[in-house]
Amino acid sequence: MEIKELLTEITQTEEVRSILSNLRSQIKEDKKAAETYVDAAFIGRLGDLLSHADAKTRKNAALLLGDLSDRVQALEMAGQVTQALWAAYEREDTKFVLASYIKGLSAYDCGEILESLQAERKRLGAEEIWEEDKKHMRLLLEQMDLLLEAYQEKENYRYQGIHKKHALILTTDPYMREALLAQVQDLGYADARMVGRGVRLLTDSLDKLSQIRIYREMLFVIRFRGQTLAAEENLAQAIVLSELLPLLEEVYGKKKKYPFALRMQMDADSKTTKRLAYAIEEGSQGRLANRPKDAVIELLPRQKKDGTYVVYARVLGQADRRFIYREHALPTSMAPVVAAEMVELVRPYLKEEAHVIDPFCGLGTLLIERMQAGRTRDVYGIDSFGEAIFYGRQDAEKAKKNIYFINRDYFDFTSSYLMEEVITEFPRMEHKEREEVDQFYRRFFDKTGEITADQAMVFALSTEEGILKKQLRLHEEFQLVRQIPMRGREQIYILKKRG
Numbered sequence: 001m002e003i004k005e006l007l008t009e010i011t012q013t014e015e016v017r018s019i020l021s022n023l024r025s026q027i028k029e030d031k032k033a034a035e036t037y038v039d040a041a042f043i044g045r046l047g048d049l050l051s052h053a054d055a056k057t058r059k060n061a062a063l064l065l066g067d068l069s070d071r072v073q074a075l076e077m078a079g080q081v082t083q084a085l086w087a088a089y090e091r092e093d094t095k096f097v098l099a100s101y102i103k104g105l106s107a108y109d110c111g112e113i114l115e116s117l118q119a120e121r122k123r124l125g126a127e128e129i130w131e132e133d134k135k136h137m138r139l140l141l142e143q144m145d146l147l148l149e150a151y152q153e154k155e156n157y158r159y160q161g162i163h164k165k166h167a168l169i170l171t172t173d174p175y176m177r178e179a180l181l182a183q184v185q186d187l188g189y190a191d192a193r194m195v196g197r198g199v200r201l202l203t204d205s206l207d208k209l210s211q212i213r214i215y216r217e218m219l220f221v222i223r224f225r226g227q228t229l230a231a232e233e234n235l236a237q238a239i240v241l242s243e244l245l246p247l248l249e250e251v252y253g254k255k256k257k258y259p260f261a262l263r264m265q266m267d268a269d270s271k272t273t274k275r276l277a278y279a280i281e282e283g284s285q286g287r288l289a290n291r292p293k294d295a296v297i298e299l300l301p302r303q304k305k306d307g308t309y310v311v312y313a314r315v316l317g318q319a320d321r322r323f324i325y326r327e328h329a330l331p332t333s334m335a336p337v338v339a340a341e342m343v344e345l346v347r348p349y350l351k352e353e354a355h356v357i358d359p360f361c362g363l364g365t366l367l368i369e370r371m372q373a374g375r376t377r378d379v380y381g382i383d384s385f386g387e388a389i390f391y392g393r394q395d396a397e398k399a400k401k402n403i404y405f406i407n408r409d410y411f412d413f414t415s416s417y418l419m420e421e422v423i424t425e426f427p428r429m430e431h432k433e434r435e436e437v438d439q440f441y442r443r444f445f446d447k448t449g450e451i452t453a454d455q456a457m458v459f460a461l462s463t464e465e466g467i468l469k470k471q472l473r474l475h476e477e478f479q480l481v482r483q484i485p486m487r488g489r490e491q492i493y494i495l496k497k498r499g
Contacts, residue, residue, distance in 0.1 A: 020060035050088035066104035095136040102143040159317035170215035171198040213340035219312040236279035261292035325399035328391035339369040354420035359410035364392035418453035445475040454499025463489040
C-alpha cells in the first residue's frame, strides 16, 4: 500500500499494529510523503493509539510519533505530543513498551518535562530489577540516558598521557616481531619480550615509543586484581575490579563516567557481546558506560587456550601521529605501516645518498618511508594514475619530503642519470591473464636494467613468485640477494644489479 492508503487504514481501522510498522518503514524511505499527507488529525489519531489495548500497537505508535517529529513541529503540535508520550509512559505497565516512549520523546524538546525525566531516571537507578525484566530495563535505561545527555554539560575527555607503569603490547605481524623487539630494546626497554601479538613491555611514558614506525597498534594490557583468573562467568566483574578505571582516570582525569566500546573476537555472537557490555556497565554502577559511538576506550577481551581471558584496551583519545602526513587514501594504496615495515626489512641494503625511484608509486608512501630511513639524493615517484600523483604531492609536502612526482607510464620514463635504488610494490594482477602478467614483469626488468647503475639495489614487493623468478633468470644482469616473506603470498625480493 502507498503511504496515503496506510494513513487512511490507520485512521479507520482498529487493528493497526502491522500497518503502523509498515508505515514506519515507508516513511523512512520517503520522508516527503509524510510532509504531504500527515495532518493534525492523523497525529491526534496516533496520540489516541498510545492508549490502545494492544501493547505492540502502543509501542509502534510511540516510535512513529518520534519518526514524524519534523512534521509534528511544522504542525505546531510538539508540546501536545511530548505531553501525550510522557503521560503514556507514566501509565504504562508493560515493560517492553517503556523504552519506545522515551525514544519517541528523544526527537522533541523535553525541557518542560526534564525534571520529571531526571526524577524517573534516579528512581529507576535505585530500583531492584527482576531477572526476567533485565533486558527491557537495560534498553529503557539506555534510551533514558541518551535523552538526558542532551541536557547535560558534555564531559571533556582530553588525553593527558600516563605517568604510572603499565603493560603494553605493540602489535605486529609475526614476520616483524624480531625487528620490533630490537627497536623497543634500543630505546632502553631491556625487559621487553616477544609475545604472540607482537612485543610486550612495561612503561610509564609513551613518548619514546612514538619513534617506532613498524608497530600496528598500541594496546594496554588490563591487569586484573590480585590473582584473579577471568573466565566467561566472571569476566565482567574482573574487568570492573581491574586497573581499567584507574587507567581511565589517569589518562582522562576523574570523570563521572567513561563511554566504552566492546570488541569481542570474530566468532562471538552479538548477544554475548551485549550481555557482557551490559554486565560491565551494571557492575561499575554506570561509570563504564556502554556507548560505542562516544567511546573513549575500546575493550578487547581475548580468550586463551585454557578458556580464561586476557583483556586489551585501545585508548581512543591517544592520537597516533607517526603517519600524520597521510591525508589521502585510494583503494590500492599501501598502508603507511606496511611501507615502514618493508623499509625496515630492507634497511641493511639501503644506500646512503642514492638516487631512488618507485615505478608504481601511487601516493608515494613507500618513498616517504624510505626517506625517513636515511639520506637520499633525488627521489622519483612514477605513476600513470593522475589522481594518485596529485594526492601524493600533497602528502609529500606535508611530510616535508622532496619527491619528484611524474604522471607517466614507467615504461616511458627517461632520466639523464642512473638510479641506485628501485623500491616498489608491484600492482596486483591476480585477475589478469598469465601471459599479460609475464609480459608486464618482462617489461619491468627491461626498463629497470636501462635506468639503473651497476650495483643498484631493487626492493620489490610482489605476490608473483613464479613469474618474477622466471624473468630474473631471463635477465642475468640481476641477481637475487634475499627473499623475505610478508603477509600471505606477499614477499620482498631484494635484487642487485651486477657490474
